[in-house]
Amino acid sequence: MSLPRFAIVGHPNKGKSSIVATLAEDDSVAISPEPGTTKTARNYPMRLDGVTLYELFDTPGFQRAREVLAWLHAHDRGAGARADVVREFVAQHGNDARFHDECELLKPILDGAGILYVVDGSRPYGREYEPEMEVLRWTGRPRMALINLIAKGDHVDEWRAALSQFFSIVRVFDAMHADFSRRIELLRAFGAIDETWSPRLNQAADALTRERAQRRQRAATEIADLLIAVLTTTESAALLDAQPDPAIEDAARARLRRTVSNREQAARRAVQEIYHHEGLQAQEADASFLTEDLFSQRSFSVFGLSPTQLAMTGAASGAVAGGLVDAMFGGASLFLGAGIGALIGAAGVLIGSDRLARVEVLGQPVGGFELRLGPITDPNFPWVILGRALLHVRLVAERNHARREALVIDVERGEHSADAIDAARRRRIDAIFRALRTDLSIDRATRARLIDEIAALIDAS
Numbered sequence: 001m002s003l004p005r006f007a008i009v010g011h012p013n014k015g016k017s018s019i020v021a022t023l024a025e026d027d028s029v030a031i032s033p034e035p036g037t038t039k040t041a042r043n044y045p046m047r048l049d050g051v052t053l054y055e056l057f058d059t060p061g062f063q064r065a066r067e068v069l070a071w072l073h074a075h076d077r078g079a080g081a082r083a084d085v086v087r088e089f090v091a092q093h094g095n096d097a098r099f100h101d102e103c104e105l106l107k108p109i110l111d112g113a114g115i116l117y118v119v120d121g122s123r124p125y126g127r128e129y130e131p132e133m134e135v136l137r138w139t140g141r142p143r144m145a146l147i148n149l150i151a152k153g154d155h156v157d158e159w160r161a162a163l164s165q166f167f168s169i170v171r172v173f174d175a176m177h178a179d180f181s182r183r184i185e186l187l188r189a190f191g192a193i194d195e196t197w198s199p200r201l202n203q204a205a206d207a208l209t210r211e212r213a214q215r216r217q218r219a220a221t222e223i224a225d226l227l228i229a230v231l232t233t234t235e236s237a238a239l240l241d242a243q244p245d246p247a248i249e250d251a252a253r254a255r256l257r258r259t260v261s262n263r264e265q266a267a268r269r270a271v272q273e274i275y276h277h278e279g280l281q282a283q284e285a286d287a288s289f290l291t292e293d294l295f296s297q298r299s300f301s302v303f304g305l306s307p308t309q310l311a312m313t314g315a316a317s318g319a320v321a322g323g324l325v326d327a328m329f330g331g332a333s334l335f336l337g338a339g340i341g342a343l344i345g346a347a348g349v350l351i352g353s354d355r356l357a358r359v360e361v362l363g364q365p366v367g368g369f370e371l372r373l374g375p376i377t378d379p380n381f382p383w384v385i386l387g388r389a390l391l392h393v394r395l396v397a398e399r400n401h402a403r404r405e406a407l408v409i410d411v412e413r414g415e416h417s418a419d420a421i422d423a424a425r426r427r428r429i430d431a432i433f434r435a436l437r438t439d440l441s442i443d444r445a446t447r448a449r450l451i452d453e454i455a456a457l458i459d460a461s
């Protein structure tokens with residue numbers, strides 16, 4: 001069985017490269033609003049575990065299809081020889097700058113690639129497309145038409161009628177917004193272009209589907225390890241005596257906050273790598289929940305559990321009813337005087353590590369004292385981390401590689417995402433959080449359970 005290969009061809013600026021980027025999961029494909037962005041044909045293999053599943057050729061758009069067709073007609077020797085005539089055209093015009101783009105796009109087709117002809121169904125059909133479709137027909141290669149929708153207009157029906165004169169298979173495919181299931185569906189449909197490729201394309205679709213589940217599991221593992229790390233993070237600093245030192249406390253608090261935020265960033269990068277979105281930036285906008293400071297009131301109110309949910313989860317046991325005070329002052333009885341007041345007063349808009357971490361002063365066997373800050377005991381803290389991570393992973397997982405703008409967050413989507421988690425699961429997860437906070441460690445089996453709970457939540461969007 002030969003490797004399935006497809007040349008993505010069409011008019012300039014119709015989303016050919018966008019389709020290649022989507023189907024090859026490749027951010028490096030050049031895409032721009034300028035016509036003529038793609039200047040040479042280039043192949044993009046879709047690889048999995050070192051095996052190439054299929055190959056896509058990005059090509060420049062047709063520039064002089066009418067002239068090419070006139071040449072072909074002038075050299076016509078009957079239907080049986082038409083592919084040869086196209087080959088002769090390319091052989092004779094390889095150095096002719098006027099036909100550079102046509103030669104580039106025809107070469108992979110003449111070398112055995114199937115044809116995916118891309119049009120923009122948001123613009124009306126026009127007869128200027130007919131010479132290009134006719135040239136493609138002359139190659140005799142199996143082919144399919146894809147109607148991409150770049151803008152708002154809807155001319156799909158007229159396009160369908162025209163395209164079906166030249167292509168036996170016509171499909172609508174949104175290059176920018178197609179999600180994973182649409183991509184897999186399209187891949188299987190490519191099998192209809194050339195039936196000898198069908199088994200390999202189905203295998204590719206199955207392999208990608210399996211790998212998708214693995215990605216989800218790996219992402220869930222990253223998020224579980226993030227939660228484990230931040231729930232057990234502490235900071236310490238040497239003190240000369242048992243007296244509070246506001247400067248040292250402040251520095252320790254800033255470090256704790258930084259450590260947790262950095263750990264969250266690292267987990268995001270890891271998740272993006274899993275989905276091949278290494279370069280993706282979260283939008284630096286006010287409305288973005290992903291760039292919102294982790295310890296802001298807003299993060300807590302958006303991603304945290306409500307007091308009722310906390311009470312129902314059991315998280316509130318001893319936390320809401322006086323326990324919150326406990327969390328704030330927990331272990332701090334060793335701390336004499338002003339330190340705690342300053343700690344609460346300085347909270348401002350930011351909460352979290354400032355108010356909600358345990359603060360202890362420990363006597364050291366070698367003499368002197370140690371200030372220890374953390375772990376963060378607010379029952380909502382891990383839920384905020386989890387809510388932010390779930391929003392991030394879902395956006396990354398559904399994001400298509402044809403999109404080049406920053407990750408923009410739909411504000412509505414983040415809001416009270418914890419509501420969507422069913423109560424039984426919430427209780428199970430919170431029991432793990434509580435154990436972590438107490439023991440500052442986790443056994444393998446519990447970690448595996450946490451990963452599975454998170455994997456189920458990634459799907460349940």
Ligand SMILES: Nc1nc2c(ncn2[C@@H]2O[C@H](COP(=O)(O)OP(=O)(O)OP(=O)(O)O)[C@@H](O)[C@H]2O)c(=O)[nH]1
Binds near residue numbers: 060149
């Ligand atoms: N909204 C939207 N824009 C799209 C879609 N597909 C492509 N575009 C935009 O259309 C423009 C052209 O896309 P490309 O993929 O570069 O088009 P091309 O056919 O490869 O263009 P050339 O290489 O210049 O021939 C880019 O600005 C894309 O972002 C789509 O499905 N929806």
Ligand SMILES: [Mg+2]
Binds near residue numbers: 016018
């Ligand atoms: Mg292009």
